[in-house]
Amino acid sequence: ADTTPLARGLPVPQGISKSAFLAAIEELRSTLGADHVVLNDQTITNGWYMEHPNTHDIMSLFDTEEFIASAVVYPGSVTDVQSIVKWANKHLIPIFPISIGRNLGYGGSAPRVRGSVTVDLGRRMNRILDINVDDFTCLVEPGVTFYALYEEIQRRGLGDKVWIDTPDLGGGSVIGNTLERGVGYTPYGDHWMCHSGLEVVLPSVGDDGKVPVMRTGMGALGTGGENVWQCFPYGYGPHNDGIFSQSNFGIVTKMGMTLMPNPGGYESYAYTFPNESDYAPLIDIIRPLRIANILENVAQLRQGLQTLTVEGRPRTAYYNGSGPIPDAVVREHQRKTPTGECAWVYYGMAYGPPHVRAHKLAIIDAEFKRIPGCRKIDPASMPEDDYYWSRDHIASGTPDLEELRWVNWMPNGAHICFSPVSPTRGADAEKLYAMAKRWHTEQGLDLMMAFLVGMREMHLIIEIVFDVTDKEMKKRAEKCLRGMIDEAASLGYGEYRTHLALMDQVAGTYNWNDNALMKFNNQLKDAIDPNGILAPGRCGIWPARYRNRGWEL
Ligand code: ADP
Structure with a gap:
């Protein structure tokens, strides 16, 4: 890993003064604990796949400091994630969630907007909450990698019973890869198709002052889904899961996944x-x-x-x-x-x-x-x-x-x-x-x-x-x-x-009927994230505060 000083200094997000930003960071430190909020104000370190930085893309097509975080925060719980969302809305600071940040070839761990605060979910929220060998399902947090899931199955002696599906590189997050609609190579290779149930922290603050957490599919039942969440992805009513993949509409804190029975050879x-x-x-x-x-x-x-x-x-x-x-x-x-x-x-x-x-x-x-x-x-x-x-x-x-x-x-x-x-x-x-x-x-x-x-x-x-x-x-x-x-x-x-x-260019090619799809996405974005704090610009979706102000590339 080579380390160099930041050439352009602390990447303060646009629209906030450096002193106000630093004061906001201090406030977040007092909420989350000082150890869990790290400013990106000194050096830039390029690692490789396994020791990747969480502040920028090591494979940047542009200047490395273009898509770069101003700070990285490490939530340890869903409550912490809610606190971060509340904080971002208060100070109008863009935040960018990653699970592991090994999305190499597609931007790595970098945020789209320079100076966003990266929410590194994987570092501390990395529990495998369930491996069910009767239903062949699991429930994971963002920090669970394909390696970790595989190794835990072997550790529990379940390798004879159950397989996972892994992408070409196993160091990524099960949640991160699935939200990106990545693929693997067993019959369970379509990860998005194989997921069942999301838990999502939404990006705005409700009238009651609380940041909502919702579950999709059977997880929306009053019980939280318990024994049926991972068995049936649809639940009742509109199937909303899709809007949380390749988007900037929510922060996923749990996901269910189906697992493949060992085929016997x-x-x-x-x-x-x-x-x-x-x-x-x-x-x-x-x-x-x-x-x-x-x-x-x-x-x-x-x-x-x-x-x-x-x-x-x-x-x-x-x-x-x-x-x-x-x-x-x-x-x-x-x-x-x-x-x-x-x-x-x-x-x-x-x-x-x-x-x-x-x-x-x-x-x-x-x-x-x-x-x-x-x-x-x-x-x-x-x-x-x-x-x-x-x-x-x-x-x-x-x-x-x-x-x-x-x-x-x-x-x-x-x-x-x-x-x-x-x-x-x-x-x-x-x-x-x-x-x-x-x-x-x-x-x-x-x-x-x-x-x-x-x-x-x-x-x-x-x-x-x-x-x-x-x-x-x-x-x-x-x-x-x-x-x-x-x-x-x-x-x-x-x-x-x-x-x-x-992302802007690709989103622009999905423009049938006078950009009807992007108009709908924009409408959703403005309704769900009125302050436009969550991953602005991701997948070409810009919140009102940024839209048509020269951010598109
Ligand atoms: P990988 O699993 O390859 O390490 P990342 O963690 O980098 O993947 O995730 C890929 C992209 O998916 C991120 O850049 C981010 O935009 C989005 N993403 C990842 N995890 C979450 C999450 N828990 N909630 C919302 N979006 C996420």
């Missing part, structure tokens, strides 16, 4: 495909198999270069030229890898005892081999440290960190994602792939991508890996991202999630 498999053009017919083969659940998990179709990047070595170990790394160079190096030469690799997993798997695996094998040159990888040929086993861990619900390897591709490696959604159809994939390739070539960037097949849709995940100290390269990355967002929108595709820096 599993087997990962991978297939390679020789030609660049193979992905389109392959995706058309994948679609009916995925929808019919023959392909059982959120599987990845990764492009050839990714078999090199996951070796964790710098780009210069393969190529020293400028512009995107040529295909011939990729193939030459691939020949020396266990995966071998290919344009695409598909990683999947079959679940259940051997006889259950065999049926599905036979269908998959026959269908995939309709693509000429398709080759099944023999798992026995894969060395222990090969990335193949990382996918094996993740698809069987074991958290892992190997996905970080490709960040080493660049010195001072950072990454930012472009993640458009399309139907699982070859023709759509072709349009997005051609577009992405053109933009990357124009900007001299390596195209690093994978299609993640959800079900009827695919997330195309492109990772632009850049040198965080290279301003010129960051400009090119931004140009490429912004160009792709607009062009994808004109072709009829939109992102499922985006980085802080791009």
